[in-house]
Amino acid sequence: MSARTKARKRAVDAVFAADLRKLNPIELLETTEKSVSDRQNQEEIFDYARRVVEGVVENYEQIDDAIEIASHQWKIERMPTLDRAILRVATWEILFNVEVPDAVAISEAVELAKEFSTDDSSAFINGVLNQISSTKAAI
Numbered sequence: 689m690s691a692r693t694k695a696r697k698r699a700v701d702a703v704f705a706a707d708l709r710k711l712n713p714i715e716l717l718e719t720t721e722k723s724v725s726d727r728q729n730q731e732e733i734f735d736y737a738r739r740v741v742e743g744v745v746e747n748y749e750q751i752d753d754a755i756e757i758a759s760h761q762w763k764i765e766r767m768p769t770l771d772r773a774i775l776r777v778a779t780w781e782i783l784f785n786v787e788v789p790d791a792v793a794i795s796e797a798v799e800l801a802k803e804f805s806t807d808d809s810s811a812f813i814n815g816v817l818n819q820i821s822s823t824k825a826a827i
Contacts, residue, residue, distance in 0.1 A: 691729070692796075694733045695736035696740065697800065698733060698737035702717040702720065703777060704773035707772060708769055714745060721734045747783070748776075750783070757823075758817075758819035774809075775797070778793045782821050790817075798810045
C-alpha cells in the first residue's frame with residue numbers, strides 16, 4: 689500500500705471521527721500521529737494526510753455543496769457518516785489538488801468504500817465523484 693493510500697485512509701479516519709464526535713479533525717489527526725510516532729515512515733503519510741484534512745476543513749462548504757449537487761440533491765446529513773468522510777476527502781482532491789488525477793482520487797475512494805462501508809456505498813461514491821469530476825469547471 690502506497691504512502692498516499694495510507695494518508696488518505698488517515699485523512700478519512702480523522703474526518704469521519706470528527707464528524708461523529710463533533711471535534712476538530714486536525715486535532716484528531718495530530719493525536720493519531722502522536723500515538724504512532726514510534727512507527728517507521730509516518731512522516732510522509734501524515735504530511736499528506738494533514739494537507740488533505742486541512743484542505744477539507746478550509747473548504748467544507750464548497751465540498752459539501754458539490755457533493756449535494758452531484759448526488760442529485762441528497763442531503764449530506766442523510767448520507768452514512770463514513771461515506772460522507774470518503775466523499776469529502778476525494779472531493780477535496782478532485783477540486784483542490786491538481787497533483788492527483790481525478791481518476792486516482794475516485795479509484796482510491798471507491799476502494800475505501802468497498803473495504804470499509806456498505807455494499808452499495810462504492811457505487812454511490814463512484815457516481816457522485818464522477819459527476820463532480822465531470823462538472824468541476826462549473827463549480
